[in-house]
Amino acid sequence: MKIKSLEFKIFSPKMIKDMSAVKIEQPELYDADGFPIESGLCDPRLGVVDPGLRCRTCGGMIGQCLGHFGHLELTKPVVNPLYGKKIYTILLSVCRKCSKPLVDEEELKHMKNPMGEIYKLKKKSCPHCGEKQKELSFSKPTSFREGKNELNPEEIRQRLEKVSDEDVEALRIKGGRPEWLILTILPIPPVTVRPSITLETGERSEDDLTHKLVDVVRINERLKKNLELGAPDFIIADIWELLQYHISTYMDNEISTLPAARHRSGRALRTLIQRLSKKDGRFRGYLSGKRVNFSARTVISPDPRLSMLEVGVPEVIAKELTLPIKVNKYNLTEIRKIIANGPNTHPGANYLVRPDGIKKKITEENKKDISKEVDVGFLVERQLKDGDVVVFNRQPSLHRMSMMAHKVRVMKHTRTFTMNLTVTIPYNADFDGDEMNLHVPQTEEAQVEAEMLMATENHIRSPRYGSPIISCKQDHISGIYLLTKDGTKFDKKTAAELLMAIGLKDKIDELKNEVTGKELFSFLLPKKLNIEYKASIYTRTKKTEEFGVDDLVVIKNGVLKQGAIDENSLGEKKGALINILEQMDKRVAREFIDRVSRLSLEMVTKYGFSMSVSDQDVSDRAKKKIKDMVSGFEEESRKVIKDYESGRMKKAPGLSLRDVLEASILRLVGDASREASKIVKDDLTDESNPVVMMAKTGARGSYVNLTQMCAFVGQESLEGKRIYRGFTNRTTSHFGKNDFSLKARGFVASSYKEGLDPIEFFFDAMNSRENLMDKSLHTRHSGYMERRLINAMQDLHVGYDRTVRDSHNNIVQFIAGEDGLDPSKTDGGKPLIKLLNQG
Amino acid sequence: MDGNLYKIIGGIMSKEEIDIFQSALVAKHEVLNEDEKIILLKNLHVLEKQFPKIKSSDPAVKAVGAKKGDLIKITRVSEIAGTSIYYRVVVN
Numbered sequence A: 001m002k003i004k005s006l007e008f009k010i011f012s013p014k015m016i017k018d019m020s021a022v023k024i025e026q027p028e029l030y031d032a033d034g035f036p037i038e039s040g041l042c043d044p045r046l047g048v049v050d051p052g053l054r055c056r057t058c059g060g061m062i063g064q065c066l067g068h069f070g071h072l073e074l075t076k077p078v079v080n081p082l083y084g085k086k087i088y089t090i091l092l093s094v095c096r097k098c099s100k101p102l103v104d105e106e107e108l109k110h111m112k113n114p115m116g117e118i119y120k121l122k123k124k125s126c127p128h129c130g131e132k133q134k135e136l137s138f139s140k141p142t143s144f145r146e147g148k149n150e151l152n153p154e155e156i157r158q159r160l161e162k163v164s165d166e167d168v169e170a171l172r173i174k175g176g177r178p179e180w181l182i183l184t185i186l187p188i189p190p191v192t193v194r195p196s197i198t199l200e201t202g203e204r205s206e207d208d209l210t211h212k213l214v215d216v217v218r219i220n221e222r223l224k225k226n227l228e229l230g231a232p233d234f235i236i237a238d239i240w241e242l243l244q245y246h247i248s249t250y251m252d253n254e255i256s257t258l259p260a261a262r263h264r265s266g267r268a269l270r271t272l273i274q275r276l277s278k279k280d281g282r283f284r285g286y287l288s289g290k291r292v293n294f295s296a297r298t299v300i301s302p303d304p305r306l307s308m309l310e311v312g313v314p315e316v317i318a319k320e321l322t323l324p325i326k327v328n329k330y331n332l333t334e335i336r337k338i339i340a341n342g343p344n345t346h347p348g349a350n351y352l353v354r355p356d357g358i359k360k361k362i363t364e365e366n367k368k369d370i371s372k373e374v375d376v377g378f379l380v381e382r383q384l385k386d387g388d389v390v391v392f393n394r395q396p397s398l399h400r401m402s403m404m405a406h407k408v409r410v411m412k413h414t415r416t417f418t419m420n421l422t423v424t425i426p427y428n429a430d431f432d433g434d435e436m437n438l439h440v441p442q443t444e445e446a447q448v449e450a451e452m453l454m455a456t457e458n459h460i461r462s463p464r465y466g467s468p469i470i471s472c473k474q475d476h477i478s479g480i481y482l483l484t485k486d487g488t489k490f491d492k493k494t495a496a497e498l499l500m501a502i503g504l505k506d507k508i509d510e511l512k513n514e515v516t517g518k519e520l521f522s523f524l525l526p527k528k529l530n531i532e533y534k535a536s537i538y539t540r541t542k543k544t545e546e547f548g549v550d551d552l553v554v555i556k557n558g559v560l561k562q563g564a565i566d567e568n569s570l571g572e573k574k575g576a577l578i579n580i581l582e583q584m585d586k587r588v589a590r591e592f593i594d595r596v597s598r599l600s601l602e603m604v605t606k607y608g609f610s611m612s613v614s615d616q617d618v619s620d621r622a623k624k625k626i627k628d629m630v631s632g633f634e635e636e637s638r639k640v641i642k643d644y645e646s647g648r649m650k651k652a653p654g655l656s657l658r659d660v661l662e663a664s665i666l667r668l669v670g671d672a673s674r675e676a677s678k679i680v681k682d683d684l685t686d687e688s689n690p691v692v693m694m695a696k697t698g699a700r701g702s703y704v705n706l707t708q709m710c711a712f713v714g715q716e717s718l719e720g721k722r723i724y725r726g727f728t729n730r731t732t733s734h735f736g737k738n739d740f741s742l743k744a745r746g747f748v749a750s751s752y753k754e755g756l757d758p759i760e761f762f763f764d765a766m767n768s769r770e771n772l773m774d775k776s777l778h779t780r781h782s783g784y785m786e787r788r789l790i791n792a793m794q795d796l797h798v799g800y801d802r803t804v805r806d807s808h809n810n811i812v813q814f815i816a817g818e819d820g821l822d823p824s825k826t827d828g829g830k831p832l833i834k835l836l837n838q839g
Numbered sequence B: 001m002d003g004n005l006y007k008i009i010g011g012i013m014s015k016e017e018i019d020i021f022q023s024a025l026v027a028k029h030e031v032l033n034e035d036e037k038i039i040l041l042k043n044l045h046v047l048e049k050q051f052p053k054i055k056s057s058d059p060a061v062k063a064v065g066a067k068k069g070d071l072i073k074i075t076r077v078s079e080i081a082g083t084s085i086y087y088r089v090v091v092n
């Protein structure tokens, strides 16, 4: 059967009574012997929460009986606090005497939203009976006033009762009779939704809902007694209001105008609405998101000794996470050994499931016995150990590389997850306190699937740009450059140490007495590799087609003949070497990445790599050159401004004269920065300058950064323009109005190293703040955009006939992406062509 | 094309006389014959209703004179694939 539609209605008193199993009359829960009192809030007919007992209504045991509602007859009616506003709009729409809508029938028929329109008419008297209408007011959550008099729920109910069924329809009131909004009978939820907990001391602790219901029943009884005794009206009114308060807070304990009902300890009670709403309410906490078993979360830290395939798991976590292993004749001895270790010694086991399905916890005491008992057909929940497949994840999971399968390496003395540095890029992780999650697939099928589809190896090439994403960064690049640049030589001993670090012990015999860095690096390359490309240092230094010593990388038959290895070989997106190795064989690429990242860090450690402030010193000659150059540009800008002010400025199509001025000044300051960059570049020629080295090789920073540090910062901008905000026609009060000079509009002529003057500093801060805001706003928007796209396309799939279809097999595309290419199997978007000379 | 533009501006050309396929922005539309249609549906293992749709009021559909239920083959110039072929079924 297919559900056509769902309708949400409110309970009528009759329905509440019909589904009730118990009429609640007693505010007490248990008698002196601790047995639940009949017709109390824990009446056994309401269901069972204690193991072993049977339900008095249906006879079911715990788990079989879902519980049964009871009901409480309220001595006097009470407003449903969740419908105060609704009651108010209905009251405003009907006559206070005859309860007919306060408009002509004809008019009513044409109203789209009668209750929203009638009160706006502000009818003074009823068009049906002529009754004068009085001013109505409503104050949250449950009190109504008419003129000076308080309207009590009884009076409201009478008015609502009198609204005819036809008028209910005409007023478009949906979900039942209006008088049902005034409670006369309160449904009492079964004990299963408010179970009591028995403490170790034998003391019972009741649920918040039960506490609240006790209050309701107690006040209800007191009201009844007082009525029977004929108590004075003001006392009755007081108790009635108290009943209203308890019922209001029973439904919602966060009504702003009511003081929250509190526990003895002062904690606010968690009543009905509180159970549903907010982060850990029923919806967000249990339906949209759930707790996950066999998962772990902790801080991450780097370990270059690990392979990019692996993840270091602290032993404390490995002992807690388990895998179910079926015992067979092949693994029996191994499993016995593991069980004999018990739950506290690492490769141990935590649970045993006998063939009859009975589960037993393995303890230090019974581990010997269980080890003997276990046999083929048993199931053992074994602790995580080296080589197990796990899924590793860092939020936000924006692309598929955010969840990859790794192999476990259990670490005895760590408390963090450790990982190779190259997978830091796809996870977008750093180690300033980032935490990551780990999941253990429980079935063999899931493990194999995770390994085949999600292994890091399979994600070296990004589907976003079709080139390596698992790649080298920062010190990796610096290190490998130091190793492979011209002139790096090692004696046999040092070379052997480096080889040992990357696990190439057997290659040590091949070493000569003197080994160059290039020879050493060649050990990482497969013999059949032939490739030629430009290094990063080339494009970043020269303009003409002439190559410096290390500018052109040439690899012949797996030997690095010339060229330095840098960002163009190993970096994200560029990584020509990783790219070609991945095309040969992803395992070769993985091995290469593991070794090259390890070797480069070993190199950088041995050689030592640091920068100091003096590395940004430029010669006095260059300083003067820059200074002269800047004053030249300043002079030129003054000329342009003069032209503008005197009206001699040339017009340009589509631009106002002001625009032309801005454009030419922007061009001037841009030229100035470029000029400065060139001067700095030509001045910092020292090969061993680490800052320059990092910029050239692409390890970190750029010549722009360098220029800003040692020449001048340049033009600060806001909204893509020179800085113009602040006072009327000027940026700060230090300048005259309409001062268009460089200095007045955010040109910073000081360098970061020598320091900015206060005005420059202020402009710089404006620019920084804009960047900061843009970054956070932009990521939020693009993140949401991406989520919406993912949501809209999540059930599209590519079929075996290469068509893209949705879940109803409707065709969306006839060939995926018009070209049928999987970008993660392309070279920067182009189909992979084996660039190999051989094989 | 320039000639057409001139005529349009001059108000000489009626709506029907304009050849929308003259524009580079309008892809080539062709009506499949009955045999081609059957083969295509068979090859893709789909029903007509699972096809992408195009309104019979679409200018290109009107220009090729297709009726409801016809399959239209659209040949587009694609930046990534050179040309790409798409099919749509005409609906009202």
Ligand SMILES: [Mg+2]
Pocket: A429, A430, A431, A432, A433, A434
């Ligand atoms: Mg971080």
Ligand SMILES: [Zn+2]
Pocket: A046, A047, A048, A055, A056, A057, A058, A059, A060, A065, A066, A067, A068
């Ligand atoms: Zn029951």
Ligand SMILES: [Zn+2]
Pocket: A095, A096, A097, A098, A099, A100, A126, A127, A128, A129, A130, A131
């Ligand atoms: Zn009336």
